[in-house]
Amino acid sequence: MKSEKLLEMEEYIRFRQTISLKELQEHFNISINTVRRYIAVLLEQNSDFQKVYGGITVKNPQRSSLSPYPNYGEIPQMSEKHRLCKYAASQIQAYDIVYIDNGTSVSFIPYYIPDELPLTIVTNSVSIVNSVIKKSNITLVMLPGILNRSTMSFTGESSAQQLETYNIIKAFLSCVGFSLNAGATSFSVEEYKIKSMAVQKAQQVFLLADHSKIGRSTLMTYCPTSKVNTLVTDLPLSGEYEETFKKYGNQIAVV
Numbered sequence: 001m002k003s004e005k006l007l008e009m010e011e012y013i014r015f016r017q018t019i020s021l022k023e024l025q026e027h028f029n030i031s032i033n034t035v036r037r038y039i040a041v042l043l044e045q046n047s048d049f050q051k052v053y054g055g056i057t058v059k060n061p062q063r064s065s066l067s068p069y070p071n072y073g074e075i076p077q078m079s080e081k082h083r084l085c086k087y088a089a090s091q092i093q094a095y096d097i098v099y100i101d102n103g104t105s106v107s108f109i110p111y112y113i114p115d116e117l118p119l120t121i122v123t124n125s126v127s128i129v130n131s132v133i134k135k136s137n138i139t140l141v142m143l144p145g146i147l148n149r150s151t152m153s154f155t156g157e158s159s160a161q162q163l164e165t166y167n168i169i170k171a172f173l174s175c176v177g178f179s180l181n182a183g184a185t186s187f188s189v190e191e192y193k194i195k196s197m198a199v200q201k202a203q204q205v206f207l208l209a210d211h212s213k214i215g216r217s218t219l220m221t222y223c224p225t226s227k228v229n230t231l232v233t234d235l236p237l238s239g240e241y242e243e244t245f246k247k248y249g250n251q252i253a254v255v
Contacts, residue, residue: 005030009038012111013049013056020055027112080210080234085109087232087255088172088206094118096169099198100128102153102191103174105208110135122166124159124194126152141166143194155190160197171202173223177216178209178231180244184223185216195222204229211235226250 009028013019024035039056042049050059081104089112092098100106102125110121110131121132124143132138143162145154173195175184184207186192199205199222207228214233225244231252245252 006038006041010042010046013042014058015111018052018055018057022054024055077210077212077234081105081208082108083234083255084208084210084232086112087253088208089113091206091230092117092119092170096120097122097167099123099163099166099168099171099202100125101171101173101195101198102127102151105174105210105213106172107131109172113138122163122168124154126154148190151188151191153191155188155194157193159190160193163194163197163201166201168198168202170204170206171198172206172208173198175207175209175213175223176218178207178213178228179215179217180225180241182217183221183225184209184228185218185221187218187220189220192220192222199223199227206230206232208232 005028009024012027013024016023021032021035021039024039025032028035039051042056043051048059050057084105085108088106088109092113094117097120099122100109102123107125107127110128113119113132113135115135116137118137120139120141121128122141122143123129124145126147129140129142132140143154143159145156145159147153148155173184176187177185184195186195205223205228207223207230209231211234214237226248228245229250231245231250233252233254236254237252241252
């Protein structure tokens with residue numbers, strides 16, 4: 001019978017589709033020799049996997065049981081979003097009450113939260129629920145509403161109203177676009193209401209936006225630049241961004 005750690009690694013490899021041994025070492029916090037030993041067992045026992053230079057890949061990718069989106073392999077800026085989410089997870093402390101938004105930019109945060117870390121996660125995202133369902137130390141609060149199958153999230157007046165009753169320490173949010181003038185923007189009225197409420201209730205706001213989102217703006221601003229405590233992005237920004245965030249006493253994390 002496979003060990004629990006080996007099963008966890010198998011699921012994670014299926015989730016990532018292709019991953020380096022170094023990334024597996026860092027994610028599971030084990031030695032590189034242990035990674036190689038586990039990989040050797042997986043390759044021997046399962047024909048779905050194939051060794052590639054410096055890592056391992058899934059031969060015929062299919063959706064993982066924990067994969068948050070049906071077209072996982074088609075998500076743009078995949079590696080960048082993983083880096084943003086890994087940083088975001090590092091900012092979560094024991095017993096935090098956090099809100100995690102809907103969207104691919106934040107959906108991988110749970111995979112970088114240590115299993116033993118006790119905290120509360122509030123979300124309207126089905127993918128976040130699926131990702132933490134086996135983490136017994138996490139108290140999971142799902143917002144009510146009507147399921148939007150295109151975004152796999154629950155939305156509606158009841159979602160925002162319920163969120164208003166909670167005390168949120170840290171909110172991790174995604175956006176369609178972010179610019180200094182417009183702030184974090186969305187084009188969905190229903191998502192706007194929930195995101196705005198999360199900003200209003202949170203003590204700290206973390207906005208995760210890769211380079212493709214920077215400088216863009218859409219219909220509705222749900223969070224002005226002044227309220228973004230930490231902008232997490234993947235490429236250095238211009239001096240204007242740095243100066244503006246410094247003026248508000250906030251920060252930009254480039255990861």
